[in-house]
Each structure stands twice: as C-alpha cells, then as structure tokens.
Amino acid sequence: MVNVYKLFGGRQVLKNICLDVRRGEILSIIGPSGAGKTTLLKLMDLLLHPDRGKIFFDGVDTDVDEKRRRLLRREMGMVFQHPALFDTTVFNNVALGLRIRGYPAEEIRKRVEGALSYVGLRGFAKRKVLSLSAGEAQRVSLARALVLEPKLLLLDEPTANLDPANVLQIEETVRRVNLEKGVTVVIATHNLLQAKRLSHRVAFLWMGELVEVGETREVFENPRSERTALYLSGKVVY
Amino acid sequence: MGKAEVEKKGGANHLAGWEEVFYGLVKAVELIFSGDPDVVQITILSLRVSGLATLIGGALGIPLGALVALRTFRGKTLVVSVINTLMGLPPVLVGLVYYILLSSTGPLGFLRLLYTPEAMILAQLTMVLPIAAGVTISSVSTIDPKLREVAVSLGANPLQETAILLWEARVGLLTALVVGFGAAISEVGAIMIVGGNLLGYTRALTTAIVLLTNQGEFVEAIALGIILLTLAFLVNAILTLLQMRSRSSLFAQIYTREPRLKW
Numbered sequence: 001m002v003n004v005y006k007l008f009g010g011r012q013v014l015k016n017i018c019l020d021v022r023r024g025e026i027l028s029i030i031g032p033s034g035a036g037k038t039t040l041l042k043l044m045d046l047l048l049h050p051d052r053g054k055i056f057f058d059g060v061d062t063d064v065d066e067k068r069r070r071l072l073r074r075e076m077g078m079v080f081q082h083p084a085l086f087d088t089t090v091f092n093n094v095a096l097g098l099r100i101r102g103y104p105a106e107e108i109r110k111r112v113e114g115a116l117s118y119v120g121l122r123g124f125a126k127r128k129v130l131s132l133s134a135g136e137a138q139r140v141s142l143a144r145a146l147v148l149e150p151k152l153l154l155l156d157e158p159t160a161n162l163d164p165a166n167v168l169q170i171e172e173t174v175r176r177v178n179l180e181k182g183v184t185v186v187i188a189t190h191n192l193l194q195a196k197r198l199s200h201r202v203a204f205l206w207m208g209e210l211v212e213v214g215e216t217r218e219v220f221e222n223p224r225s226e227r228t229a230l231y232l233s234g235k236v237v238y
Numbered sequence: 239m240g241k242a243e244v245e246k247k248g249g250a251n252h253l254a255g256w257e258e259v260f261y262g263l264v265k266a267v268e269l270i271f272s273g274d275p276d277v278v279q280i281t282i283l284s285l286r287v288s289g290l291a292t293l294i295g296g297a298l299g300i301p302l303g304a305l306v307a308l309r310t311f312r313g314k315t316l317v318v319s320v321i322n323t324l325m326g327l328p329p330v331l332v333g334l335v336y337y338i339l340l341s342s343t344g345p346l347g348f349l350r351l352l353y354t355p356e357a358m359i360l361a362q363l364t365m366v367l368p369i370a371a372g373v374t375i376s377s378v379s380t381i382d383p384k385l386r387e388v389a390v391s392l393g394a395n396p397l398q399e400t401a402i403l404l405w406e407a408r409v410g411l412l413t414a415l416v417v418g419f420g421a422a423i424s425e426v427g428a429i430m431i432v433g434g435n436l437l438g439y440t441r442a443l444t445t446a447i448v449l450l451t452n453q454g455e456f457v458e459a460i461a462l463g464i465i466l467l468t469l470a471f472l473v474n475a476i477l478t479l480l481q482m483r484s485r486s487s488l489f490a491q492i493y494t495r496e497p498r499l500k501w
Contacts, residue, residue, distance in 0.1 A: 047387060047390060047391060067395075070393055070395060073390075073391065073393055080387070080388065080391075084382060084384040084387070084388045086388075086402070086405075086406055087406060096389075096392055097392040097393060100392055100393050100398055101393065148392075148393075
C-alpha cells in the first residue's frame with residue numbers, strides 16, 4: 001500500500017498508509033476500535049477503493065477494472081469478525097467460493113472435507129449452520145477462506161467474543177496454514193497477546209494513521225513511538 | 239345427496255344458510271368424483287390462467303424486485319412506493335383498463351384478445367407482478383448486508399452475487415409466489431370483465447360462482463367455492479412444503495448439480 005487514503009462521508013478513516021506485507025509472514029494490525037483496521041483489510045481484499053494512493057497485490061496495481069480486481073480478489077481469502085454464514089449446511093458454505101470458481105463437484109467435495117478437517121470440524125459437513133456454536137461458526141468461516149488456498153489470508157478480529165478453546169484452535173490453524181502452506185496472513189486484532197503470540201511483524205494503527213511497523217518483539221519491547229508505548233501499556237483507551 | 243333430494247326439500251333457494259353449506263359440501267364431493275365435464279373444464283381453466291399468471295408474474299416480478307432491492311439508484315424510494323401501491327391494485331380497475339385497451343376500438347384491439355383466456359392471464363399477471371416484486375424487495379432487503387460482502391469477497395461476479403442473495407431469500411421468494419397465486423386464483427373482477435365468463439371458454443371458478451349466485455343456485459355456487467378453496471389449499475400446501483424443504487435439502491440438491499451452476 002502506497003500513500004493510501006480512505007474517506008467515509010467526509011471523515012478521513014485512513015491517512016497516508018504506506019504498508020508492505022511480506023510474502024509468507026503473519027502481520028498483525030493492532031489498534032483500538034475505530035482505528036481503521038477493518039477498512040484497511042477491506043482495502044487489501046479489494047472490497048473498497050482507496051480515495052488516494054495505490055495498492056499493489058503480488059506486484060500488480062489493483063487500480064484496474066472490476067473484472068480484473070475480481071480475479072485478483074480470488075487469490076485472497078477473508079474472514080470477517082462475524083462469521084456471516086449462509087442459511088444452509090456447513091458443506092454448502094465452505095463450497096461456495098469453489099462453486100463460484102467453477103470447480104468440478106468431486107474436487108469440491110475433497111477440498112471441503114480437507115478444509116473442514118484442517119479447522120477441526122471433520123464430520124460437520126451436513127450440519128446446518130444454525131446449529132453451530134459461535135466458535136464452530138467462525139471456524140466454518142475460516143474453512144471457507146482456506147478451501148480457496150489463498151495466497152493472502154485476511155482475518156478481521158477472527159476471535160473476538162470467542163472462548164479461549166476456540167481462540168487457541170483458530171490461532172493454531174492460522175499458524176499451521178502459514179507454516180505448512182506458506183500463506184501470507186494479515187490479522188486485524190485488538191488482542192495484544194494474540195498479536196504477540198501469532199505474528200512475525202506488527203503494525204500499530206491509531207486514528208487512521210499507521211504509527212509504527214516492526215518486528216513483533218521489537219515493537220512490544222522497544223516501541224519507537226510514544227503512542228505505541230502508551231497503547232501497549234494500556235494507557236490509550238477508547 | 240343429489241340435486242333431486244335438494245329439490246324435494248323445497249329447492250336450494252329456500253334452504254337455510256347452514257343447510258346450503260352442507261348441501262354445497264355434498265355437491266362438491268359429488269362434482270369432484272363424478273368428473274362433471276363443465277366443472278373439470280372450469281377448474282382446469284382457473285388453474286391454467288392463475289398458474290400461468292403466477293409463473294410469468296413471478297418470472298418478471300422476482301428479478302425486478304431483486305434489481306430494485308440490490309441496486310442503488312436515484313428515485314429508488316419512489317419506485318418501491320409505486321410497487322407497494324400496485325400490490326393493492328383493485329382487480330376491477332385492472333379489468334376495466336384491459337377492457338379499454340383490448341376492445342375492438344382500443345389501442346390493442348388488433349390483438350383480438352378480449353374475451354379470451356389470454357386476456358385473463360394478462361389481467362391476473364398485472365396483479366401478480368407487483369406482488370412478486372414487492373415481496374421480493376422486502377425479503378431481499380432483510381438479508382444481512384454482510385452476506386453480500388462475503389459473496390463479493392469470495393470472488394462472485396454481479397450475476398453470481400445476485401443468484402447467491404436470491405437463494406438466501408428463497409423462502410421469501412416462495413412466499414411471493416404463494417401470495418401471488420392466492421391473489422390470482424381468488425380474483426374475479428378483472429377476469430369477469432376481460433374474459434366475459436363464456437361457458438366452456440373463459441368461465442373460471444370465481445366467475446362461475448358469481449353467475450350461480452346471481453341465479454340463486456347457492457348450493458352449486460358453494461360447491462364450486464369449496465372446490466376453489468381446496469385447489470387454493472393444495473397449491474399453497476405444495477408451495478409451503480417447498481418453502482420448508484428449501485431450508486434444508488433443496489439447496490444441496492440444486493447446488494450439487496455443479497454443471498448448472500458453473501458461474
């Protein structure tokens with residue numbers, strides 16, 4: 001992302017964002033609620049257009065027509081804070097992205113089963129989403145993104161409001177997918193411990209500005225910015 | 239109990255209200271099982287006219303409703319208000335307008351459709367279309383906006399996105415058809431005017447009931463009313479069953495036919 005600005009109704013949500021996501025890393029975007037984390041992720045997923053600046057994906061300028069943006073978007077997978085599952089079975093939810101891409105039925109079946117096993121939901125394929133717990137629903141949402149074998153996995157507060165067991169399960173899956181499949185992960189979180197546990201690098205977003213980006217340990221132990229230090233110490237509260 | 243027995247009791251005209259209903263019920267059973275050719279023809283015509291009006295009205299109204307619900311454009315509120323108003327279109331007015339349009343001196347007189355089943359379909363479809371569109375708008379509008387975002391994020395093109403969202407609103411869409419069919423099959427004013435109630439050609443169950451009532455043949459009228467009610471119940475029961483099934487297996491059935499949905 002190069003000098004990216006985003007406005008909503010005249011309000012500047014993101015200001016002059018310059019951020020480089022490295023291939024194969026887990027990057028956590030930390031910051032208080034309303035800092036612009038979700039907007040940043042939606043810009044990365046090409047769901048939104050920046051008002052100024054450029055976004056490159058795999059070296060390709062994403063400021064192209066919608067058809068080409070869609071093709072680029074199909075290289076990514078996004079998990080939203082709320083699972084947002086369709087009112088049908090777990091299988092149909094996980095299979096949707098593959099069906100959109102026109103995969104044959106047999107391959108869809110195999111990949112969906114594989115993705116469900118990966119997130120610890122083997123045997124859940126025929127379950128209705130309405131019968132799932134919040135943690136299970138979020139893992140279905142994660143499987144729906146992973147089944148596409150994305151180059152870039154975008155996670156927007158994926159464990160907010162989940163119990164510790166589900167949080168650990170999701171974190172473990174993210175770690176595995178990064179290690180075993182080399183998927184680049186960007187995770188927006190206000191859970192500092194999660195960012196510390198999971199990420200290689202951390203970016204601190206504050207009121208739409210990218211205050212600091214660095215190696216996780218460096219940022220947590222020796223933050224360069226005073227605002228980062230205050231936030232990490234829990235003194236900047238919104 | 240047949241008509242002769244009814245007449246022995248002093249004729250249908252002199253029966254008390256509850257007796258008419260009772261004999262009507264008996265007569266209805268008799269008419270259904272005797273396969274009276276007139277009744278069969280009238281019933282089939284009613285089903286054909288209202289069924290086709292519902293199918294065509296749904297085929298046009300559902301995409302129209304989806305378009306209005308999913309797109310943002312200037313004057314959207316006005317369009318929704320107009321559709322909602324048209325949902326309560328008075329059948330007699332529809333009949334009158336089509337009568338003027340289709341009469342020999344009218345602008346569409348050259349089509350020679352007046353007093354034909356096609357004119358009846360046209361009139362009923364004019365009433366079903368806004369109902370289908372209106373119910374679709376309200377069903378699609380209640381879908382969680384996040385689902386739309388998910389569909390786009392998964393890489394859906396605009397057509398796929400619409401199909402996914404319509405599928406999510408499938409119960410509402412079936413409701414649109416149920417309500418549309420209910421309005422069509424029970425309608426009398428419009429088809430009476432444009433169909434002419436011609437025996438063996440444009441006489442439907444509702445128009446036949448009006449005629450029999452005017453002639454004082456209350457038992458037969460009630461019998462046809464019971465057939466009409468049974469018919470409406472059966473069609474609605476099928477659609478309701480589909481609604482219930484659509485929440486479960488129908489999705490899987492359609493979606494696993496992969497070649498059909500290679501978007």
